Amino acid sequence: MDKIKQNTLHGEVAARIRDMIDAGTLAPGSRVPEKQLCEQFGVSRTPLREALKVLASEGFVELLPNRGARISKLTIDTLQHTLEVMSALEGLSGELACAHISEAELANIEALHYQMLAYYKNTNMAEYLLTNQQIHEAIVVASRNDVLIDVYKSLNQRVRRVRFSAELSREYWAKAVQDHEDIIAALRRRDSEALGQILRRHLSDKVEVSSLAGMAEQKNLP
Amino acid sequence: MDKIKQNTLHGEVAARIRDMIDAGTLAPGSRVPEKQLCEQFGVSRTPLREALKVLASEGFVELLPNRGARISKLTIDTLQHTLEVMSALEGLSGELACAHISEAELANIEALHYQMLAYYKNTNMAEYLLTNQQIHEAIVVASRNDVLIDVYKSLNQRVRRVRFSAELSREYWAKAVQDHEDIIAALRRRDSEALGQILRRHLSDKVEVSSLAGMAEQKNLP
């Protein structure tokens, strides 16, 4: 869609590595093959290593002294913690969005909502999850808080891989859809109190976490 | 106190540059003098530039294509946005802390609280702010959520410079102290609902923001 144009070389490399982690081409726990990636990307080690430093500060890789970088594993704990923080941020987004959202944005979110309902009825989980994600991002963007948007996107990026391979139980799925009805209603009447409350609980629900648990690593031991 | 030992060179350099920004040695809006800093730190440009990439991803500096890095200015908007996000995170911390805090931690927080009250009575603003900060950090740590702790610390670091030079009005100060009484009380009775609510409102109060506004830049124009 609207991909952000990375004008720095190390930024470009970092984006590529993130994608490779998402795609599983670089497996969690494995070492980062500097030389090989350099050849693959056609760059020298300098920008690649710069990218690794940035990715380390984002939590995608860990730097091991004198033995390069290793792809971070996503622990169940870390996943749970990340979803908790994202919930808090979504709660704030909801409150702020009530104050700042435009009619056009609201209309767009409603359209996405009905689209999502259709995917739910058809049990099309992949498309459902994608649309669901778009709704949440749209609310976050409507907060008009750039710091919030950045932090949210960064955390989301970190857990995206496992979130999109989730297996939702029938009960959880029904509950999530009901939540979304409530979210749209609260947003439509600009009820920031209610919207904040729903969003703070919506994601961090243990149900989703446990449904995701299978995708994440049990522990981060060597 | 318990400073984290940085074992990577670029990490060390990044920490030093953060400190220099905090201290005002590197002025917001000014260009980063690579060569000079290299001599000062006794390192080559490679680790220094790695540090700059990390600092850029943390928001401390901006990278300008082909003209190096510039120290970020802290806009009033960014300050406001950051405090809003920190409030949301503190709210979550409070809720989680109620479930996880140990007696020893609670006792420590109470001790800090009484110490802070003394500073308030003596109108010792600098020490008050420091102790206040310690209380909030202790609650965040008690959440036992590592992602939360990391994100909070990162945001806090970003606004620390201006927060510690705040000028609190008498009314705001009194209100903040009252909030803290309520915070301690809620924490003591493990009332996560109440604590979450107080903490979500405590910081983002417009009053503090406006009191800090004088310290931040009006706009981020070139």
Add this chain to the structure above:
DNA sequence: ATTGCCAGAATTGAATTCAAAATATAAAAT
């Protein structure tokens, strides 16, 4: 067969080098 040791190879971290871009300085033109 397993463990310990050592040389050689590969990898890493950081300094250095090099080309391109930006900035500063000087000369020329009006």
Add this chain to the structure above:
DNA sequence: ATTTTATATTTTGAATTCAATTCTGGCAAT
């Protein structure tokens, strides 16, 4: 004298180089 143009200098971005460390594989000892 001021503006413009040309040239030199500095600075930046990225590749290359180099020393230090880690990894690998083979050989010897038990």
